[in-house]
Amino acid sequence: MERAAVDAFLKGIPSFPSLDKMAGVFAYESSEVDWCEDNYKHSENVVEYFNTMSSFIFFVISPIMLYLLHPYAKERNLAVHLVWIMMVFVGLFSMYFHMTLSFMGQMLDELSILWVLAIGYSLWFPRRHFPSFIKDRRSFSRLVLVITVISTLSSFVKPTANAYALNCFAIHILYSLFVELRSCTDERVLRLAWSSIGLWVLAISCWLSDRFGCSFWQKLNFCYLHGIWLYRVKPQHHAYPDTVFSTSLFRHILIVVATAYASTLIAYLDASLEIPHSLPDLQYWPQNNWSVGLPYIVLKGSTKTRKRC
Numbered sequence: 001m002e003r004a005a006v007d008a009f010l011k012g013i014p015s016f017p018s019l020d021k022m023a024g025v026f027a028y029e030s031s032e033v034d035w036c037e038d039n040y041k042h043s044e045n046v047v048e049y050f051n052t053m054s055s056f057i058f059f060v061i062s063p064i065m066l067y068l069l070h071p072y073a074k075e076r077n078l079a080v081h082l083v084w085i086m087m088v089f090v091g092l093f094s095m096y097f098h099m100t101l102s103f104m105g106q107m108l109d110e111l112s113i114l115w116v117l118a119i120g121y122s123l124w125f126p127r128r129h130f131p132s133f134i135k136d137r138r139s140f141s142r143l144v145l146v147i148t149v150i151s152t153l154s155s156f157v158k159p160t161a162n163a164y165a166l167n168c169f170a171i172h173i174l175y176s177l178f179v180e181l182r183s184c185t186d187e188r189v190l191r192l193a194w195s196s197i198g199l200w201v202l203a204i205s206c207w208l209s210d211r212f213g214c215s216f217w218q219k220l221n222f223c224y225l226h227g228i229w230l231y232r233v234k235p236q237h238h239a240y241p242d243t244v245f246s247t248s249l250f251r252h253i254l255i256v257v258a259t260a261y262a263s264t265l266i267a268y269l270d271a272s273l274e275i276p277h278s279l280p281d282l283q284y285w286p287q288n289n290w291s292v293g294l295p296y297i298v299l300k301g302s303t304k305t306r307k308r309c
Contacts, residue, residue, distance in 0.1 A: 024103075031106040032160050035098070051098035054252040058091020061256045061294070068285055068296035069267070075278055075299055076271060079123060083263055086116045087256070094252070103159070110162040111152055117169050118148040120263065124270045126180065163207075170200065173262070180269050188282050192265050192295055199258035206251040257294075264295040271297060 024030055028047060029039070035048055042049035062084045073080035090112045097105030122141040134140045155162050174197065181193055264282070271280035279301035284293040 026100075026102050026104050029101045030103040031097070031101050032103075033106055034101060039101070046099050047101045048098040051252075052095050055091050055095035055098065057253045057256050058087055058094065061260060062087045062091070064285070064294060065260055065263075065296070068294065069264070071299055072267060072271060072280070072297040076267075076275055077123065079119070080267065082119045083116060083123070086112060086119060087259065090116060091256075106159060106162075107155065110159075110166065111155060113166055114148060114151060114155070114169075116259075117166070117173075118144050120173075120266065124266045125176070126270075126273070129176070129179075167204065170204075173266075174200070177262075177265070189265070189268065192261060192268075192282060196258060196261040196265055199254055199261060203251050203254035203258055206254065260294050264297060268297055271299075275299075277301075 035051060037048045037051055039047045046052050065087075066081055066084045069080060069084070090109070093105065093108035093112050096102075097109040099105070122137075122144045125140065127137065130140050131143075134143060151165075155165075177193060177196075181190065184190060184193075268280055268282055271278065278299040281298050281300050282295055283298050284290060284295055286293055
């Protein structure tokens with residue numbers, strides 16, 4: 001009788017997962033997500049070769065944006081750099097995920113994006129839209145931290161839904177931008193806003209095509225929309241097998257550039273409200289007169305004035 005009571009008590013105590021289960025989350029192809037690119041086609045150690053390689057773009061753009069936005073960050077808040085430091089980790093975890101398609105890779109990839117969004121909300125969400133019980137940005141940042149921690153833990157409940165939840169955050173950001181830009185008359189700001197929206201729509205379109213139109217793209221031999229846009233050519237003058245040529249980076253480069261455009265736009269609107277005396281202005285790298293490239297903020301003065309938007 002006593003033995004049965006002890007056994008019943010021990011069964012009620014939650015046990016730690018076994019080492020085999022813990023190791024399983026790191027195993028190749030342990031994730032429920034599988035993209036359209038053929039697995040192990042170009043390397044026996046890399047599940048999705050081109051999706052993995054295209055993640056290198058994060059390591060190119062992020063340091064450039066850290067450098068370009070440093071004058072603004074120094075004047076406003078050095079925590080601005082956390083956005084692009086975290087984008088380096090997004091690229092690293094994206095590379096790890098597509099290389100292994102492991103459950104841990106998927107979670108690290110998605111949660112790093114979640115924390116980038118959390119940092120952006122904490123830094124730039126307009127004060128006038130704070131909930132009524134929030135009095136300052138520090139309190140708002142604490143609220144964002146609590147929500148992000150809860151979201152991080154809940155993301156393990158239904159991992160396949162995480163990507164859709166992240167896109168809902170993006171929709172809210174677009175709505176907030178629309179509200180902020182309704183009274184804006186600055187042509188360069190509006191052009192940057194439309195460019196940001198266009199890049200985001202293209203990136204989401206590639207993601208949706210990869211997730212739900214895979215069989216169609218495979219029939220066209222065109223199944224690399226997630227990371228890189230490719231086409232297949234049969235060389236006529238060489239005795240080599242079919243070769244894949246890259247024509248343009250697609251979703252990953254669109255995500256990085258869309259982040260650069262959107263974060264610069266949001267930071268500019270924030271600077272116009274929070275540090276108007278610095279006379280923030282928009283420029284593009286490498287050539288400002290091109291109005292293409294990577295946007296960034298320059299601070300032109302100290303006269304206390306306020307921009308129109």
